[in-house]
Each structure stands twice: as structure tokens, then as C-alpha cells.
Amino acid sequence: MEFDVANLNAGDTAWVLVSAALVLFMTPGLAFFYGGMVRSKHVLGMLMQNFFSMGLVSVIWAVAGYSLAFGGTGKWIGNLDFFGLTDAATMYPADPAGVEWFAIFTIPPLVFVAYQMMFAIITPALITGAIADRMRFSAWVWFLGLWAILVYSPVAHWVFSPAGWLFERGALDFAGGTVVHINAGIAALVAVLVLGKRKGWPNKPMPPHSLPLTMLGTGILWFGWFGFNAGSALAANGLAGQALMNTHMAAAAAMLGWLIIERLKGGHATTLGAASGAVAGLVAITPCAGYVGGLAPVYIGLVAGVVCFLAISLKNKFGYDDSLDVVGVHLVGGIVGSLLLGFFADPSINAIVGANPGVLIKDGGTNLLVDQLTAVGATLIFSGLVTFAILKVLALVLPGGIRVSDEDEERGLDLSQHSEVGYSYAER
Amino acid sequence: MKLVVAIIKPFKLDDVKAAVQNLGVQGMTITEVQGFGRQRGHTEVYRGAEYTIDFVPKVRMEVLCDDDAAATVAQSIIESARTGKIGDGKVWVVPVEAAWRIRTGESGPDAL
Numbered sequence: 001m002e003f004d005v006a007n008l009n010a011g012d013t014a015w016v017l018v019s020a021a022l023v024l025f026m027t028p029g030l031a032f033f034y035g036g037m038v039r040s041k042h043v044l045g046m047l048m049q050n051f052f053s054m055g056l057v058s059v060i061w062a063v064a065g066y067s068l069a070f071g072g073t074g075k076w077i078g079n080l081d082f083f084g085l086t087d088a089a090t091m092y093p094a095d096p097a098g099v100e101w102f103a104i105f106t107i108p109p110l111v112f113v114a115y116q117m118m119f120a121i122i123t124p125a126l127i128t129g130a131i132a133d134r135m136r137f138s139a140w141v142w143f144l145g146l147w148a149i150l151v152y153s154p155v156a157h158w159v160f161s162p163a164g165w166l167f168e169r170g171a172l173d174f175a176g177g178t179v180v181h182i183n184a185g186i187a188a189l190v191a192v193l194v195l196g197k198r199k200g201w202p203n204k205p206m207p208p209h210s211l212p213l214t215m216l217g218t219g220i221l222w223f224g225w226f227g228f229n230a231g232s233a234l235a236a237n238g239l240a241g242q243a244l245m246n247t248h249m250a251a252a253a254a255m256l257g258w259l260i261i262e263r264l265k266g267g268h269a270t271t272l273g274a275a276s277g278a279v280a281g282l283v284a285i286t287p288c289a290g291y292v293g294g295l296a297p298v299y300i301g302l303v304a305g306v307v308c309f310l311a312i313s314l315k316n317k318f319g320y321d322d323s324l325d326v327v328g329v330h331l332v333g334g335i336v337g338s339l340l341l342g343f344f345a346d347p348s349i350n351a352i353v354g355a356n357p358g359v360l361i362k363d364g365g366t367n368l369l370v371d372q373l374t375a376v377g378a379t380l381i382f383s384g385l386v387t388f389a390i391l392k393v394l395a396l397v398l399p400g401g402i403r404v405s406d407e408d409e410e411r412g413l414d415l416s417q418h419s420e421v422g423y424s425y426a427e428r
Numbered sequence: 429m430k431l432v433v434a435i436i437k438p439f440k441l442d443d444v445k446a447a448v449q450n451l452g453v454q455g456m457t458i459t460e461v462q463g464f465g466r467q468r469g470h471t472e473v474y475r476g477a478e479y480t481i482d483f484v485p486k487v488r489m490e491v492l493c494d495d496d497a498a499a500t501v502a503q504s505i506i507e508s509a510r511t512g513k514i515g516d517g518k519v520w521v522v523p524v525e526a527a528w529r530i531r532t533g534e535s536g537p538d539a540l
Binding site: 205207208262265266267268270272273276309312313316325 | 476
């Protein structure tokens, strides 16, 4: 359908434009969040893997990514109707039931395209934290592009497009708990298993080289997340305000939850714990942001902070080198949020919840929880399998494989992959 | 001539510098170094994972002085660097065969 300019609302459009910029800013924020946690010889390698997504995925999104995610009325994947973004006025997703879902939207289609693009950029970037310090840059380039097309676009279609099978079932995901965090989190776990451990892990200490950078990155992420979640209302209205408040409260409560259990178990409240807790809360509230109210975000945040803290010790138990805890924070946090939505979703906050309120809400039941479990399970299976296939194929066809040589790993990604160093202390 | 070498706690540097200067010593060189003695290292905790860090940051101070002054300089470093807690560091004195001031070419004690 064609966008009716009479429907355009300047306030809504302005807010979504700003939100697109906020979400874009999260990718550099994530780069610094991760970059501070690696050793200094790998800092540029980490920053580059993240920044490069802003280059490659943007172009892919404009050419075909958006169309594959939001074109057509198929259940499983979009089509190429919007290939190359040629007809800007018609680029709304079609609604198979003839409801013309997007007819009620008050922002131009291209603004929606741009806003969704920022999600496509940051989602694969999340994976970089798990595979830190050991992937060849050229292998990352191939993986990033293929993953954006083969994994991100289909899953975004399932959940975010009105035609998608999970959307039709009634599974809820306000801003990307499944599409972004569970999707990237399971891919991160698979990538770690295929790539193997960093040399020397877990016996050799690999402490963060700059927690100030990590704290800075956390601040940028928190700030940008208001665009991520409140922008997902696609309007400047009360729902956006609810989502913004929920986002903030969950981050705050998760920071407290993480620090309390860290203090109880380890004796200290750490800055890295404060940062990790806040991010865990932001992850968990992402699917819930526009569907819950009252103190639900505080409960969700507290649970996420505690559960994610406990989840990061799994890697030591099972021996997978999820270097910067993408699995513990994003995969587990995303699952916690998506499932807790089945307990807290409230139709008085958002009418879309409709006849299926969460378990703990008045007249609630388990219908939504079952849908949420289905969405989580489907994302885990699909993303896990396709990620595995992409990496295995790349390992076979790329002449240098997907992993750096032992020598290059020892020298650091900065020098071996980019011929640069992050920090130059003396004039040379 | 002697070279007095001291490994001290970084936060004691100002005290030690003042004490040594009070003796009329004209110059010194310091370096930020890492090491361990009987104090060993310390533990750092990141997301619940404990790391033992063996090498502790210290300052290495080098003072070039006359044979007669070496014992006094060493003694003043010991007194000013002492906290009484483990990890206060070490001082030692080594003989120096020759020394020159580069600007003037003076040598021996005149170069100090």
C-alpha cells in the first residue's frame, strides 16, 4: 500500500528519526563496552568488528535486507518487492489478513526502513564479544554479510512483520528480545564452539585492559536503548513514555540485582558488575518494554541481574570460551525477558496483548507464555543451525580459514589484522 | 662512586624524593616498574572470575652519589619509604666504575 501523507504526524516522525540515530549510536557504544574488556593488543580488532557492521550491513539492508525482512506476505521470509528501496512511498509491510496494519502508521515508510536498519546493524555486532581476539577480519566480513541476510532478515520477518508466522501466532516482542538478543546470543554460542577457545584460556589471565572504556560504552548503550525500546512504539505517545520508563527501571534494578549477588558471593561490588548488570536489565526489558507497567520492569530487571550473573559461570563449568559473556548476558537475558513477558504482559498497558494477558496479570493465563516459548525455541534452533552452517562453509572455502594463526593471535588482532596499534605511548 | 637503587611503593615517592633532596643530592632517576617479593601479588575479580596478578606496580629510584654519601642516602630512603607493612621494597648499593656529565665532559665526583 502507498503511504498517505495526510496520515503523517510530525511528532511521531521526529521521534522515530531521533530514535534511529540513538540506536545507531549503540553500536559504537557496544564497541567500547566490549573494547574495554579485551586485552590492549586486541582493542582495535574489537572496535573494528563492530564499526564495520555500520558499513556493510547498512548497504546490505538498503539493497535487499529490508525487503527480505518486511516485503511480501510470506510466513517465513520476505520477498524482493522493496529491492533497492526504489519506491519509497510503498515500502510498508503488507498485511496478509487485509487489515492494513500499517495504514495506522503515522511515519513515512523510509523512516521505518532507516529505524529498522539500525537494529540489523547492532544485532550481528553483539556476537563479536563472544569471539573476541581470534577471528580473522576477512572471515568476519563474510560471516557478517551472510548472517545479516540468512539469519537476521528471516527472524525479523517472523517476529516483526505482520505476515510473519510468530507475529501471527501472537508471540510478542516489543523491540527485539528474540530478533536481536536471543538471535545474536545463540549465534555467539555456536560461533564460540566452532572457533574454539582463545589460546591459553582459561588458565592464562585475560583481564580487561580498560574498564573506563567499558563504563563509557555502557553509558552510551543505556542512552541509545531509549531509542531502541521507546522508539519501537513508532510514535511519540504514552506508550513510548511507558517503554522509556520501563527500560530505565529495568536497567537500574538489574544493576542492583547484579551488584547485590556479586557482593554476597565475591565480597566486592565491581564497576564491571554495575555495567554488566545494567546491560542485562536492558536486554531483558527489550521484549517487554511496551507491554508491562507498574513495578514489573523492576522485577524483570532484578531477576535478569541475578540470573545473568549466575549464567556467566556456566562457561567455566562447560568449558566454552564465551570471552565477554554474550551468552550469559544477551542469550540468557533475552530468554529471561521473553519468558517473563509471559507473566507480566498487561492489556491495560498495550491493547495488542488483547485476550492473552500474562500469568500474573488479572484474567491471565499461559497462552502467551506458550507462544513466547515457541518464539524462543524457534529462534534458538533456526539461528543456531544457520550460524553453524555459515561458519562451517566459510572455514572450508576461505583460504585462510576463519581463525587467525597462533602467531597472529599472540601479536594481537590490531597489528595482525589491521597493521595498527590502539595505544602509542611514546613518540616513534 | 656508588649507585643507590631502591624499589619503593609508588605512593611513597614524594616523601622519599624530599628526604633524599634534603641530603643535598642533585639528581635522581625514577622508573615505573612491576615486580614481586615476599608480598607476592594481589587478586583481581572480573565477573566473578578471580585472577592472581603476580606483579605489583612499584617505583625504581636510582641515585648516583659519592662513596661516603651512599650509606646516608640509603638510610634516608629506608626511613622515608617505610610503612612497616609487607611490600615496602628494597634498597641496594652498587659500585660505579666511571661517570661523565655529557654537557661539559666533567668526570668522576665532579659529574654528580
